[in-house]
Amino acid sequence: MPCMKESSKPIKQDCNTCSLSKLCLPLSLTTEETSALENIIKKQQTVKRGDYLFHYKDPFKFIYAIRSGSFKTCHSNSEGLETISGFYISGELLGFDAIHGKQYPDAAIALETSSVCQIPFDDLTLLGETIPKLHRQIIDLMSQKMSNKQIVNPNASAMARLAHFLLTLSARFQRRGYSPREFSLSMSRAEMGTFLGIATETVSRLFSKLQTDKIVESHHRQVILQDMRQLQILSCEDE
Amino acid sequence: MPCMKESSKPIKQDCNTCSLSKLCLPLSLTTEETSALENIIKKQQTVKRGDYLFHYKDPFKFIYAIRSGSFKTCHSNSEGLETISGFYISGELLGFDAIHGKQYPDAAIALETSSVCQIPFDDLTLLGETIPKLHRQIIDLMSQKMSNKQIVNPNASAMARLAHFLLTLSARFQRRGYSPREFSLSMSRAEMGTFLGIATETVSRLFSKLQTDKIVESHHRQVILQDMRQLQILSCEDE
DNA sequence: CGCCCGGTTGACAGATATCAAGCGTCGTGG
DNA sequence: CCACGACGCTTGATATCTGTCAACCGGGCG
Numbered sequence: 001m002p003c004m005k006e007s008s009k010p011i012k013q014d015c016n017t018c019s020l021s022k023l024c025l026p027l028s029l030t031t032e033e034t035s036a037l038e039n040i041i042k043k044q045q046t047v048k049r050g051d052y053l054f055h056y057k058d059p060f061k062f063i064y065a066i067r068s069g070s071f072k073t074c075h076s077n078s079e080g081l082e083t084i085s086g087f088y089i090s091g092e093l094l095g096f097d098a099i100h101g102k103q104y105p106d107a108a109i110a111l112e113t114s115s116v117c118q119i120p121f122d123d124l125t126l127l128g129e130t131i132p133k134l135h136r137q138i139i140d141l142m143s144q145k146m147s148n149k150q151i152v153n154p155n156a157s158a159m160a161r162l163a164h165f166l167l168t169l170s171a172r173f174q175r176r177g178y179s180p181r182e183f184s185l186s187m188s189r190a191e192m193g194t195f196l197g198i199a200t201e202t203v204s205r206l207f208s209k210l211q212t213d214k215i216v217e218s219h220h221r222q223v224i225l226q227d228m229r230q231l232q233i234l235s236c237e238d239e
Numbered sequence: 240m241p242c243m244k245e246s247s248k249p250i251k252q253d254c255n256t257c258s259l260s261k262l263c264l265p266l267s268l269t270t271e272e273t274s275a276l277e278n279i280i281k282k283q284q285t286v287k288r289g290d291y292l293f294h295y296k297d298p299f300k301f302i303y304a305i306r307s308g309s310f311k312t313c314h315s316n317s318e319g320l321e322t323i324s325g326f327y328i329s330g331e332l333l334g335f336d337a338i339h340g341k342q343y344p345d346a347a348i349a350l351e352t353s354s355v356c357q358i359p360f361d362d363l364t365l366l367g368e369t370i371p372k373l374h375r376q377i378i379d380l381m382s383q384k385m386s387n388k389q390i391v392n393p394n395a396s397a398m399a400r401l402a403h404f405l406l407t408l409s410a411r412f413q414r415r416g417y418s419p420r421e422f423s424l425s426m427s428r429a430e431m432g433t434f435l436g437i438a439t440e441t442v443s444r445l446f447s448k449l450q451t452d453k454i455v456e457s458h459h460r461q462v463i464l465q466d467m468r469q470l471q472i473l474s475c476e477d478e
Numbered sequence: 479c480g481c482c483c484g485g486t487t488g489a490c491a492g493a494t495a496t497c498a499a500g501c502g503t504c505g506t507g508g
Numbered sequence: 509c510c511a512c513g514a515c516g517c518t519t520g521a522t523a524t525c526t527g528t529c530a531a532c533c534g535g536g537c538g
Contacts, residue, residue, distance in 0.1 A: 097382055099378060136364060143339035147336040147337070154400075189518095194394065197394045199495050202495075397526065427485090429485095440485090440487080446486090
C-alpha cells in the first residue's frame with residue numbers, strides 16, 4: 001500500500017519504540033500500559049510549514065505530542081498584531097492550557113513540516129481512571145511545563161533575553177539527544193523578536209555582536225554556541 | 240481551649256463550608272469526597288507579612304491553598320536582584336510548579352498576614368487513586384493556571400502592562416465575590432514594577448497619569464477603576 | 479517629635495524602536 | 509541552467525520611551 005497519505009492515516013502508534021517516549025506520556029508506564037495508551041491515539045498527523053495545528057478558540061479535543069518538527073503558539077490581537085507565546089519542539093506536548101477552558105487559548109502554527117500524535121483527551125482521562133499512574137504522569141508533565149516556563153524576563157535587557165533564549169533552546173535540544181552547541185533555529189529573526197519583545201533589527205544586531213565577540217557563530221538559521229559560559233553571563237546581566 | 244496557637248494547630252478543615260471551595264480542589268467533589276480530602280489536610284497555617292511560606296529549592300511536600308491574604312513568588316539571582324514571577328490571592332493554589340522537580344522553583348513570601356491550607360501532595364495523589372475525579376480536578380486547576388498565565392507581554396508598553404495587570408487583578412477579585420472596581424493592592428509600587436519589568440518611578444508616573452485622565456483613582460494602595468473600558472483600551476495599545 | 483520608608487516628581491541619559499536603504503539567499507519559472 | 513523576484517536579514521541614522529539619579533513629600537511608627 002504505497003503512497004498512503006500520512007495526514008489521515010489511522011495508524012496505530014508505537015510508543016514503546018518511539019525515541020521520544022521518555023519525554024512523553026509513556027515515561028512511567030509499563031509496556032502493557034503503554035500499549036493501552038497507543039490504542040487511544042487515533043492517528044498521526046503531518047502538518048506543513050505555516051499550517052495551523054489548531055486555531056485560537058478551537059474546541060479542545062486533543063493533546064498533541066510533537067514527533068518531529070516545531071511549532072509556535074500565538075494569538076493575534078484586535079489590531080492584527082501577533083504575539084508569540086512559545087515555541088515547541090519534538091518530544092514536547094501541546095494543549096494542556098486548553099483543558100480548563102475547553103478551548104485552545106492560543107493557535108499553534110508549524111514552523112516547518114512537522115509530525116504529531118493526536119491524543120484524544122477524553123479517552124486519555126478515561127484511561128487514567130484504570131491506570132492512576134497515567135494521571136500522575138499528566139500532572140507531572142504539566143508541572144514540568146509550568147516550571148520550565150518559557151517566559152521572557154521583562155526586566156532583562158535585549159541581549160540577556162536573547163542569550164537566555166538560546167541557552168534554553170540548547171538545553172531542550174540536548175535533552176532530545178541533539179547537540180547543545182550546534183543546532184538549527186526553526187524560527188525567523190522576526191519571530192524570535194516577537195516572542196522576546198524586541199525588534200527584528202535589534203535581534204539581528206545582537207547576533208552580529210555575538211558573532212564579533214566570538215560567543216555565537218551564526219549563518220542563516222544555523223547557530224554554533226562557541227562560548228556557553230559567556231552566554232550564561234550575558235543571560236543574567238541587566239536584570 | 241482558648242488562645243490556641245493557630246500556626247501549629249492540627250485542626251480539621253471544613254472545606255464544605257469554606258467560601259472558596261468552588262475555586263479550590265473540592266470544586267467537583269461530593270460532600271463525602273470532600274470530607275476525605277479534609278482529612279489529609281493536616282493543618283492550617285498563618286504567616287505574617289514578609290514571612291516565607293517556602294524558600295527557593297525547598298523540598299516539595301505541600302500544595303498550599305490560600306484562605307486569606309496574598310503572596311508573591313520570586314527568586315533572587317546571583318547578584319541579589321529579585322524578580323517576581325507572580326502574585327497570589329485567596330482561593331488560589333501554590334506549588335504546582337514544584338511537582339516535577341520535587342522542589343519549589345520560586346520562594347513564596349506573604350505580602351500581608353495570610354492563612355493557608357497545607358495539602359500534603361503524596362496523600363493527595365494517593366487519595367486521587369480512589370477518587371479519579373480528584374486527579375481530574377487537579378489537572379483542571381493546573382490547566383487553569385497555565386491559561387490564566389500571569390505573564391507580562393514583553394512587547395507591551397509600560398502603560399499597557401500596568402493596565403493589563405490592574406484588569407487581571409480586578410477579574411480575580413470579582414471571581415472571589417469582591418468588587419472588581421474598588422480594591423486594595425497588597426503589593427508596593429516597587430513590587431509591581433519588578434513584576435511588570437518597569438521602574439518604580441515609572442509605575443508611580445503611570446498611576447499619576449491614570450489619575451489625571453480620570454481612569455483610575457488611587458490613594459496609597461487603594462484603587463478605584465473609574466473607566467474600565469478605557470483601561471481595556473490602554474492594555475491593548477502598543478503591543 | 480523626628481526618623482524612616484514608600485511614594486511622587488523632575489532632569490537627564492541610554493537602550494531600543496522606528497524608519498530607511500541595501501544585500502544576500504532561496505525558490506520559481508522560463 | 510540561469511535570471512528574476514521576493515523575502516529575510518543586516519546595517520545605519522534618528523526618535524522615543526523608559527531607566528537612572530536626585531530631591532522632596534507625607535504618613536506611620538517608635
